[in-house]
Amino acid sequence: MSNLLRKPQDVVKSEGVTIVHDITGERSNLEYVGFKVVDLEKGSLYRGQLDNLECCIVALTGKVDINVEEETFENLGTRDSVFERKPTDSVYVSNDRSFQVKAITGARVALCYSPSQEQLPTKLIKADSIEAEHRGKYNNQRKVHNILPDSDPSANSLLVVEVYTESGNWSSYPPHKHDQDNLPEESFLEETYYHEMDPQQGFVFQRVYTDDRSLDETMTAGNGDVVVVPKGYHPVGVPDGYTSYYLNVMAGPVRKWKFNNDEDHEWIVNRD
Numbered sequence: 269m270s271n272l273l274r275k276p277q278d279v280v281k282s283e284g285v286t287i288v289h290d291i292t293g294e295r296s297n298l299e300y301v302g303f304k305v306v307d308l309e310k311g312s313l314y315r316g317q318l319d320n321l322e323c324c325i326v327a328l329t330g331k332v333d334i335n336v337e338e339e340t341f342e343n344l345g346t347r348d349s350v351f352e353r354k355p356t357d358s359v360y361v362s363n364d365r366s367f368q369v370k371a372i373t374g375a376r377v378a379l380c381y382s383p384s385q386e387q388l389p390t391k392l393i394k395a396d397s398i399e400a401e402h403r404g405k406y407n408n409q410r411k412v413h414n415i416l417p418d419s420d421p422s423a424n425s426l427l428v429v430e431v432y433t434e435s436g437n438w439s440s441y442p443p444h445k446h447d448q449d450n451l452p453e454e455s456f457l458e459e460t461y462y463h464e465m466d467p468q469q470g471f472v473f474q475r476v477y478t479d480d481r482s483l484d485e486t487m488t489a490g491n492g493d494v495v496v497v498p499k500g501y502h503p504v505g506v507p508d509g510y511t512s513y514y515l516n517v518m519a520g521p522v523r524k525w526k527f528n529n530d531e532d533h534e535w536i537v538n539r540d
């Protein structure tokens with residue numbers, strides 16, 4: 269199995285707290301992006317301490333209270349399933365802060381990490397502040413919820429976005445990459461994909477490849493899997509009958525999403 273594909277680990281951390289994914293530090297083989305998925309039973313608590321990291325806590329499903337030192341954000345979360353296809357609530361927490369997530373109902377949260385030195389204000393990113401963005405045409409149509417886009421100055425290095433790709437469509441397509449620290453031409457952003465499928469038994473094909481094909485891996489990613497994208501193009505194809513959801517975390521030396529398409533497939537975007 270590719271080292272870029274990470275299956276759910278479901279490690280019980282404490283009563284009512286299960287670490288589904290912990291892709292941080294040496295477990296991530298990434299320099300900038302860290303990612304965790306945590307399942308919380310009703311009434312359970314997850315506590316985090318940020319040193320030189322910032323974190324976007326995404327209420328993927330269920331309802332939670334999030335406490336960040338002197339601030340508390342109550343009853344966050346808008347959906348029992350990501351496939352309700354509506355935005356959810358998130359909270360941005362900066363470096364050198366501690367936080368606590370308390371499950372009001374059974375809940376799944378994503379913890380999206382990246383480096384941060386300059387402490388910024390804690391920010392509630394309300395679901396109703398997120399507008400759906402529709403991208404693509406023909407069979408590369410997808411719906412995007414920009415949770416922490418580079419146009420939002422609330423974070424130092426973190427970018428977070430969730431994407432819905434319907435049956436028979438492709439996303440992150442035409443294949444694009446952002447693996448060169450060479451602005452204004454291209455930015456270097458590592459990336460993770462947290463995948464969910466509807467129905468759950470579904471899968472997507474995701475290829476991660478570089479121009480010189482020194483990296484060229486095509487994976488089958490299923491419900492709850494994570495794909496790590498250290499570099500290269502990273503298109504996703506969704507089989508007929510299924511809907512794909514993924515949450516992207518991106519980070520790099522400069523908080524700018526400037527990508528380039530694979531020249532072989534640039535014609536895709538130039539169609540009328």
Ligand SMILES: O=C[C@H](O)[C@@H](O)[C@H](O)CC(=O)O
Nearest residue numbers: 403410429431439440441516
């Ligand atoms: O680089 C960003 C990621 O590949 C996705 O967020 C992608 O941009 C989503 C899409 O537009 O298909």
